Amino acid sequence: MNDVQAMERLGEARGQGLAAIETASSLEELRAAEVAALGRRSPVAEVQRSLGTIDLADRPRIGREVNRVFEDLRAAVAARRVALEAEAEADVALTDRIDVTLPGRRPPPGGLHPLTSTMRAVVDAFISLGYRVSEGPELETEWYNFDALNFPPDHPARLTQDTLYPDVPGDLLLRTHTSPVQIRTMEAQEPPIYVVIPGRCFRRDTPDATHLPVFQQVEILAVDEGLSLADMKGTLEAWARAMFGPDQRVRIYPDYFPFVEPGAGLDVSCFLCGGRGCRVCGNGWIELLGAGMVHPALFENTGIDPERYSGFAAGLGIERVAMLLHGVPDIRMFYEGDVRFLSQLARSA
Ligand code: DAH
Numbered sequence: 001m002n003d004v005q006a007m008e009r010l011g012e013a014r015g016q017g018l019a020a021i022e023t024a025s026s027l028e029e030l031r032a033a034e035v036a037a038l039g040r041r042s043p044v045a046e047v048q049r050s051l052g053t054i055d056l057a058d059r060p061r062i063g064r065e066v067n068r069v070f071e072d073l074r075a076a077v078a079a080r081r082v083a084l085e086a087e088a089e090a091d092v093a094l095t096d097r098i099d100v101t102l103p104g105r106r107p108p109p110g111g112l113h114p115l116t117s118t119m120r121a122v123v124d125a126f127i128s129l130g131y132r133v134s135e136g137p138e139l140e141t142e143w144y145n146f147d148a149l150n151f152p153p154d155h156p157a158r159l160t161q162d163t164l165y166p167d168v169p170g171d172l173l174l175r176t177h178t179s180p181v182q183i184r185t186m187e188a189q190e191p192p193i194y195v196v197i198p199g200r201c202f203r204r205d206t207p208d209a210t211h212l213p214v215f216q217q218v219e220i221l222a223v224d225e226g227l228s229l230a231d232m233k234g235t236l237e238a239w240a241r242a243m244f245g246p247d248q249r250v251r252i253y254p255d256y257f258p259f260v261e262p263g264a265g266l267d268v269s270c271f272l273c274g275g276r277g278c279r280v281c282g283n284g285w286i287e288l289l290g291a292g293m294v295h296p297a298l299f300e301n302t303g304i305d306p307e308r309y310s311g312f313a314a315g316l317g318i319e320r321v322a323m324l325l326h327g328v329p330d331i332r333m334f335y336e337g338d339v340r341f342l343s344q345l346a347r348s349a
Contacts, residue, residue: 001050003058007065013043014069021076027084034077044069111346115216115334118322119198122218125242126196129235131220134195136181138202142171144180149259150297157258162204164213174202178219179259182294182313185221186302191309193223198318209330216318223294223304223311229262232291232312236266240288243321244271251285260292260313271324286324289316 001009017037024030036042048066051059112120123133136144151158161176181197197219205211222235233252240248248268255265266289270281277284291314299306319331326345328334333341 001047001053003054003062006047006050006054006058006062009043009047010062010065010069013037013047014072017042017044017069017073018076021073021080024080024084027081027088030077030080030084037073038070038077044073108343109348111343111348113334113342114322114326114328114345114347115318117345117347118325119216119218119318121243122239122316122318122321123196123198125239126218126220128242129194129238131194131196131222134181134185134197134221135199136175136178136184136197138175138200139166139172140175140180142173144183145173145175145177148183148298148301149179150295150301151258155258157256164202164204175199176203177201177315178217179313179315181219182221182259183298183302186223186298186304191223191225191304191311193221193311196220207332209332210320212319212331212335215331217315218318219313219315221294221311221313223309225309227293227310227312229264229293229312232264232293232314233266235312236289236291236314240268244268244325247274249275252291255290255292257290257292259295259298260290261295263290263292265289266291266314272327280324280327288321288324289314291315 017033020033020037021030024033037044039045044066047062051063051066054062127133145163146158147153163176164174166172166174178197178199178201181195181199185193185195185197199217199219200214201217202214203211205213207213220235222231229252233250237248237250240250248271250269251267252264253267255263257263265287267285268288269275270278270284270286272278272280273284275284280286291312294311294313296306299309319334322328322334323331328345
């Protein structure tokens, strides 16, 4: 072998050896690559054995090159071994930590917020009676929220519904009830009108167990020929039965709201004790909503003929219904976002 051949063989031996070592994907493969590149039958070992046939003048140079190739290949083996051992260790650690035979962790299923499910139940009950959903803006004008509903400008009834006046142009306020949508609906369509109106309302109230400055109502409005107080009572009774059970009874008593005449409050028989009287209801009745026959002033304000048409309206608080349904003692619990509370009342969608 001459020196040129020897250098060529050594170059190949290093290239092939390094490639095999660096691509070894397991410790076994690395051992095989090591034997092939550095073992007794490796190309470098062969060159080393034939050093004696090389010219004396070239021999030291070739000898040094043989040593260098050996060293490079050994260093590559050592480096690859460290890497593969680290990988193997990481694999072991992972399988130690993860018991792959355990069932997967189930993400908790989402559920409807109790106020959402209550709102839907109330609205659905009216939809099944033939009512349509009507909605209006949360930012209202003084006219729709008060004047058109027959609240005179300085009437004390306005004081019971103090609200928040945003700092924007126009006489805008955050609506204190869903009743302004009665006006908007009567302006927009001719009787017969049968609508159910869900929505968020606002009042300047300090939060306590039964008050929040933001809450939700459902309003209903029926305007048709020949509607009477009996229709109102029958409708609300049908709704109460759909909501609370088939044995529900309702009773009405006089109450005052500027936009109804006569105005009424409505009680439902207690769905906890069946009307016998218990800790929640006291005397067997639960006060639930305000209602009444639409005041003729509203018909005048919206261009509906009060000689031809009559109507009834009602409004109720969703939080109150949800508190009664679920026995929740404090309205604030619905808005605190405590999953331990909410998950007990969550309904699937
Ligand atoms: N808007 C009234 C309130 O928030 C509730 C109400 C009472 C609505 C009587 C009505 C009604 O439609 O007839 O206090």
